[in-house]
Amino acid sequence: MKFKLIIIFFIIFVSKNLYSDETSEWLKREIDIILQAYKNQNLSNENRFLLVEKTINNNFAGTGIAKFVAGEAWKKSDKNNKKIYIDNFKRHLALNIASMMQGYSDQTYELTKSKYDKKNQVTLIDMEIFSDTGSVVVTWRVKESKDRFFVIDLIVADISLVVTKRSEFNSMLKKVEYDLSKFNEVLFDQNQVSYLKIIE
Amino acid sequence: MSKKIIFLFFLFFNLLSCNVIATEADQVNTDSEDFETTTIEDEIYDPFEPVNRAIFSFNNVADRIVLEPIAKGYKKLPSPLQSGINNFLSNLRAPLVIVNQLLQGQGENAVQSSGRFIVNSTVGVFGLFDVAEKIGLEEKEEDYGQTLATWGVGDGFYIVLPLFGPSNLRDTSGMVLTMLTDPINAYAVSEGEAWLVPMRTAVNAVDTRSQIIDEVNALRDNSVDYYAAVRSSYYQNRKAAINNVDDSELTPLPLISIEFE
Numbered sequence: 001m002k003f004k005l006i007i008i009f010f011i012i013f014v015s016k017n018l019y020s021d022e023t024s025e026w027l028k029r030e031i032d033i034i035l036q037a038y039k040n041q042n043l044s045n046e047n048r049f050l051l052v053e054k055t056i057n058n059n060f061a062g063t064g065i066a067k068f069v070a071g072e073a074w075k076k077s078d079k080n081n082k083k084i085y086i087d088n089f090k091r092h093l094a095l096n097i098a099s100m101m102q103g104y105s106d107q108t109y110e111l112t113k114s115k116y117d118k119k120n121q122v123t124l125i126d127m128e129i130f131s132d133t134g135s136v137v138v139t140w141r142v143k144e145s146k147d148r149f150f151v152i153d154l155i156v157a158d159i160s161l162v163v164t165k166r167s168e169f170n171s172m173l174k175k176v177e178y179d180l181s182k183f184n185e186v187l188f189d190q191n192q193v194s195y196l197k198i199i200e
Numbered sequence: 201m202s203k204k205i206i207f208l209f210f211l212f213f214n215l216l217s218c219n220v221i222a223t224e225a226d227q228v229n230t231d232s233e234d235f236e237t238t239t240i241e242d243e244i245y246d247p248f249e250p251v252n253r254a255i256f257s258f259n260n261v262a263d264r265i266v267l268e269p270i271a272k273g274y275k276k277l278p279s280p281l282q283s284g285i286n287n288f289l290s291n292l293r294a295p296l297v298i299v300n301q302l303l304q305g306q307g308e309n310a311v312q313s314s315g316r317f318i319v320n321s322t323v324g325v326f327g328l329f330d331v332a333e334k335i336g337l338e339e340k341e342e343d344y345g346q347t348l349a350t351w352g353v354g355d356g357f358y359i360v361l362p363l364f365g366p367s368n369l370r371d372t373s374g375m376v377l378t379m380l381t382d383p384i385n386a387y388a389v390s391e392g393e394a395w396l397v398p399m400r401t402a403v404n405a406v407d408t409r410s411q412i413i414d415e416v417n418a419l420r421d422n423s424v425d426y427y428a429a430v431r432s433s434y435y436q437n438r439k440a441a442i443n444n445v446d447d448s449e450l451t452p453l454p455l456i457s458i459e460f461e
Contacts (some may be wrong), residue, residue: 096422103414132279133286133411156415158440164432167244171428186424194422 023123023142024114026149030059031109031127038104046199052101053094061143061150062090069166070180073173077180085180088187095194096161097154102198107131122152244435245357252360256427259365260420263409268416271409284328286407290339291320291327292384292400299381300342304350309340341441345374349442358431366434 037043037051056062066089067074074082113126123142128135141153154161169183176182246252274282294317301310316332316339324331333339348370349355356369367375379385388396409416423429439445 092422096418099418099422100414102418133282157437158445159433159436163436164429167432168423168425168429171425190422190424197421 021114023144023149024111024125027125027127027140027142027151028111030055034101035104038101039106044199049094049098049195049198052098053091056094056097057090059149059151060090060093061145061152062086062093064150065093065152065162065165066090068162069169070173071166071170073178073180073183076178081180081184084184085187088184088191091191091195092187095191095198096165098198099194112137123149244431245355246431247357248359252358253427255360255362256430259360259363260426262363263416267405267409268413270406271413274406274410275413282407282410283330285403287320287324287330288327289400289404289407290330291317291324293341294320294327295383296344296378296381297340297342300344300347301340303347304342306342309342312337313340340444343374344377345371345438346442348374355435358435366430368438371438 033055034052037048037055040048043051063086066086069089070077070085077085107129109127109129111125112128113124115124116122117124121143123144125140125142127138127140129138136157139155140151141155142149143152144150152162172186173180173183176186294313298310298313298317301307301313316337319332319335319337320327320330323329330339353370355371359367359369359372361367361372364375385397385400388394419429419433420426
């Protein structure tokens with residue numbers, strides 16, 4: 001009986017570790033695609049952004065994050081405005097991440113820690129980015145669905161991108177009385193400004 | 201003597217008002233359907249938002265015109281020089297970090313920080329080199345704001361300080377306490393070198409800003425409401441510092457559903 005328990009425990013332990021490793025490998029592959037885009041000097045700023053945007057859209061739980069970030073306004077809105085909002089939000093997310101990458105200058109990184117949070121079924125992966133003056137740790141929160149991995153949040157210096165966006169959007173949504181159609185206009189305009197800055 | 205009494209009265213009043221107002225701040229409702237925990241706040245208690253926004257705009261302009269260009273220039277200095285300045289400033293903060301660790305009952309951390317201070321001030325040439333880190337004495341920051349929070353003092357309302365940026369009533373009180381009790385500043389003033397105090401603050405600001413140039417620009421250029429984004433970031437960062445969160449697993453998890461279109 002004791003032996004059986006040990007075997008079961010061992011299998012669970014090993015499978016969870018393998019799962020974390022698999023998630024880390026997937027994340028590394030996707031991060032490298034983005035970094036390659038920044039290393040490739042032949043790419044124009046616009047093409048570089050479009051490549052980054054495609055990678056982010058493929059790997060982030062964009063729709064789920066958009067819904068969470070909209071909070072109250074989501075429930076009140078109609079299908080068409082929700083669809084427009086999701087498209088706007090996905091571009092907004094890509095622009096935010098691409099903007100953070102603007103200062104990339106061949107820094108090295110290492111995925112230092114991977115942990116499976118069984119309770120929430122989320123894998124947390126720590127990524128340490130090294131520069132000449134020190135290092136910074138970014139934590140990726142990854143969830144699996146239908147045999148695919150999706151990033152659900154990014155934490156830099158204890159600040160969650162998703163929580164910050166929710167607070168920021170909530171403040172703006174309040175000004176437009178939680179009307180998603182009006183908010184779409186604001187978000188679209190902001191995206192235009194950010195996009196021009198990225199491709200200039 | 202009377203000045204001392206006024207100061208103590210001010211401090212007492214401040215702490216008391218923090219507690220009273222904090223009760224209101226904690227009453228902000230979150231949507232239970234969307235959250236795994238109720239510790240994420242959608243709204244931060246910000247009764248002086250219009251005034252704060254005005255000060256924030258002023259700070260933003262000051263940052264663009266003065267701080268950011270200087271920070272960018274500083275960033276061009278040789279990396280060892282930047283590290284040296286950063287280490288030196290961090291070492292100057294160490295005595296107060298130790299005091300706050302003791303006030304929070306973190307005896308082990310206080311011993312470790314004392315060891316760091318001694319090693320870096322001597323072997324590390326007045327703190328220019330972080331030798332302590334290499335021998336396993338890790339840096340841990342603590343301030344009066346964190347200490348007051350540990351003692352149960354609530355956040356109080358959100359406040360944007362001219363030039364100093366985002367804060368709240370409790371952390372502002374902490375900042376005042378830091379200014380009043382910092383032994384390095386006190387020594388500089390007693391030696392007739394009071395100019396060193398604002399100089400140290402300014403260099404600290406430039407050093408800190410230089411480390412987050414891209415992050416700040418990304419936030420500023422892509423926010424639909426930059427003020428709200430900074431406010432949220434400030435609270436998340438402080439909450440993690442107060443709880444001494446080293447593990448991101450402890451950061452509140454937003455419930456995100458995976459949806460396929």
